[in-house]
């Protein structure tokens with residue numbers, strides 16, 4: 080397959096955008112699992128909530144003939160940044176409710192409960208077509224600042240936008256985790272009983288961590304919605320919505336935000352590039368099956384890292400807290 | 403309604419069969435095995451390979467009684483079980499055992515099992531492609547039962563085999579020395595070691611049982627629907643719900659949990675869209691987790 | 705004849721040592737007790753002897769053989785039995801199944817042994833089919849001892865069998881222990897209850913992972929300094 084330089088660049092740019100969005104989700108997971116020890120396996124739920132909230136806030140309600148084809152409960156036609164804010168707030172509020180219900184569960188059960196909740200959210204969106212057009216999903220979502228650059232260069236601009244969000248979130252989490260608050264979270268991860276013996280309300284700190292991480296995930300979801308400009312419930316199935324992000328964080332290094340970013344880029348690179356490489360080597364007639372080699376590659380890499388480098392590629396960073 | 407309950411029992415029997423191996427491994431090794439679903443898929447496809455092989459050799463082509471499948475499918479149970487067990491033992495040896503011995507957090511082995519699931523699914527796609535497959539193209543005879551219940555004859559076979567398998571596992575665990583040792587190991591691994599029970603050896607037995615049930619569940623599931631690469635993965639979440647309902651390591655719990663979920667899912671279609679079926683399973687599971695975290699029955703005997 | 709010899713053992717958890725160069729000896733056919741306050745390292749010592757913890761330093765001889773590197777499932781096979789302090793039964797198994805698990809490694813017919821144990825603990829007989837988790841504290845302790853006795857071990861390690869059970873049962877348990885000695889069994893009895901001294905031939909006192917005193921049980925009881933300091937008299 081011949082590809083022009085422009086084509087390669089375009090591919091790299093959209094690769095970097097997706098990888099950065101995943102990095103944001105992985106940082107959100109790092110807040111939950113890496114720093115507080117919360118086993119959130121319902122990332123997809125917050126991912127979906129963020130994407131759908133921002134979509135409903137920023138897109139206009141369909142009118143005329145479109146209204147017959149696209150049903151959505153609301154369509155506020157508000158600016159992108161309000162969409163992002165709404166995504167963060169809705170994810171955070173729902174996380175608060177979920178947390179109040181489930182955070183007393185022991186860790187493993189929390190994992191299973193959150194998988195179930197995320198799937199229930201997805202199935203709800205899928206079935207209740209009045210809300211956001213059911214399985215067909217929403218298309219033609221607004222792309223921020225789309226009128227200031229030519230259409231074919233839009234992704235370059237969007238990469239800048241996503242990078243800004245990634246940077247801000249990265250530093251916000253780094254600061255938060257080095258603050259006294261973050262120190263309590265890490266203490267909870269290490270020894271919950273000690274922390275509660277210190278007179279701290281462990282449940283409340285866990286709830287805050289769940290909400291904070293979920294807000295980050297919600298923002299990631301919103302950024303995804305405006306990048307792909309189309310969302311369907313199918314995107315938020317456990318594989319791509321949750322498990323792949325766990326793989327990214329585990330590979331990069333749990334408890335390490337740089338690791339979360341590196342892990343996201345590596346896994347997403349394996350996922351999106353392997354098809355190209357594989358097309359060159361597979362025998363004719365097998366082209367349609369070749370892409371699935373990436374399942375094998377990522378699976379093997381994940382197993383290998385877990386057994387040989389249980390702390391991930393980077394391992395956990397040492398944290399010095401400010402007092 | 404009677405019809406929905408009968409359908410629920412059929413679905414529940416398959417869920418129960420699928421979940422017993424899962425809860426057994428969970429109880430004994432602390433592994434919540436995410437690859438269980440894809441191992442089920444492998445079981446189904448292995449049987450498919452042998453069925454095709456028999457049909458290419460032109461043997462065992464006769465239909466089994468009133469059922470839609472031929473004798474080849476029945477015979478294929480044997481190699482499918484063997485391969486499923488061997489696969490389970492290989493995976494345990496190379497993935498979970500090293501993790502057990504390094505004292506890894508149970509979540510680490512859970513994530514490793516996600517990796518295993520992807521590897522298996524990747525191979526299934528590569529070898530068999532994304533298309534659907536069927537064990538046989540035979541007509542599926544329907545039986546008319548009282549109360550206006552329509553049933554595919556195959557489903558009777560499925561329920562009978564599922565319950566026979568479950569009963570055998572139950573008897574094994576309740577009556578044999580190895581079965582009791584497995585339960586002892588799940589109950590108190592430290593004391594089991596002190597009593598001279600070789601943990602690693604018993605874990606091999608547990609995988610042997612799980613692998614057998616996995617293959618059987620895969621084939622029955624394949625007879626009920628059709629073979630596709632995602633079949634086991636999609637099936638996995640209801641299995642998780644069933645074993646949570648039943649309580650860690652409990653065979654009878656998983657059995658009752660599976661039946662309950664199957665019936666609840668089918669009966670719910672009287673009021674809700676069928677696409678809500680999986681959500682019903684999760685909502686029951688979450689409610690049980692919140693109100694009865696040890697499962698609905700608490701700790702059970704087996 | 706010395707059946708168990710522990711010499712200069714250092715052992716602990718993670719990087720934290722609990723026992724600091726501990727030595728002791730157990731003579732065949734005796735009841736030897738080890739007393740000490742909570743956190744002294746008594747349980748840690750038993751775990752180290754039984755191969756659950758690997759000693760960092762020192763030697764452990766059982767019946768003349770070096771057993772320092774043997775795992776617990778092997779140690780069970782060479783004639784040592786162990787009743788842990790906690791979690792010493794299989795709660796979801798029945799009483800009978802618990803005892804069967806005690807005999808797991810026996811290939812011969814052990815039904816006679818089972819009846820002996822029911823005879824020794826008649827209360828268990830009525831509860832054969834009950835789940836062990838449903839038993840009272842005292843009954844659990846009897847079951848735990850019964851399980852270890854299924855193999856008729858040469859040396860039995862008992863970790864605080866009298867802790868947390870009704871007082872009238874405590875005497876009963878010490879009686880059973882003496883009866884076991886009568887059958888020729890050697891017993892290493894870890895206790896906090898000073899009553900243990902009365903039925904033992906020899907005693908050690910442990911505190912902070914170090915041996916504070918050893919000797920004839922009567923002598924230790926008679927020694928005012930020791931009695932005041934360690935035995936709470």
Ligand SMILES: Nc1ncnc2c1ncn2[C@@H]1O[C@H](COP(=O)(O)OP(=O)(O)O)[C@@H](O)[C@H]1O
Nearest residue numbers: 717718722740741742743744745746747748749
């Ligand atoms: N599993 C463990 N991990 C870490 N430290 C332990 C563990 N078990 C006991 N300890 C510590 O080792 C010391 C000795 O404990 P232990 O041997 O149980 O004492 P004893 O049985 O005499 O009460 C205590 O300080 C205790 O906190």
Ligand SMILES: [Mg+2]
Nearest residue numbers: 746747748789
């Ligand atoms: Mg103790």
